[in-house]
Amino acid sequence: MSTAIILLIAGIILIVLNIKAINKEKNSFKEAFTSASDNMQEFQVEIGKVRREFAETLLELQTQIVDIENKIKLNENMNFQKIEKIERLEQEIKFEEKKDVCQEEKIENIEEIHNNTSDNSVKINEIDKLIKKGLSVEQIADKLKIGKGEVLLIKELYLK
Helix, strand or coil: CHHHHHHHHHHHHHHHHHHHHHHHCCCCHHHHHHHHHHHCCHHHHHHHHHHHHHHHHHHHHHHHHHHHHHHHHHHHHHHHHHHHHHHHHHHHHHHHHHHHHHHHHHHHHHHHHHHHHHHHHHHHHHHHHHHHHCCCHHHHHHHHCCCHHHHHHHHHHCCC
16 A cells, blocks of 8 residues: 555656646747747748738639639530531431432423323324224334334224
């Protein structure tokens, strides 16, 4: 038990000595801070101002960069939409061109059919006249320069 009392007394003595040393110490943090702020020279104040201005400028630049990025994204979206619209218009134009080509082909087919019909009616009329004159199928074919089968077909189908 006596060792415990000795340790307790030694601990109390150490605590008291440390408290006195802290109170007497002139180089404590509070005193170091006040002396540093008192001794701060004018150039250090200017450096602080420049740092603050530099930080503010960086912040402004960062916000401007973010704004520019947003505008670029918006422009890319608008350009993408314009490209899609152009592609759709090109497809519509191609479709219209194909439609026009189809209509032209139909017109050509109708004209060809019309020409063939008029040619056929001329042939039928000529064959009819030659038959009425009494010419034979061979003679009609030679005179009109067409096949005998065609003459016989026209004779059987159209002239009866």
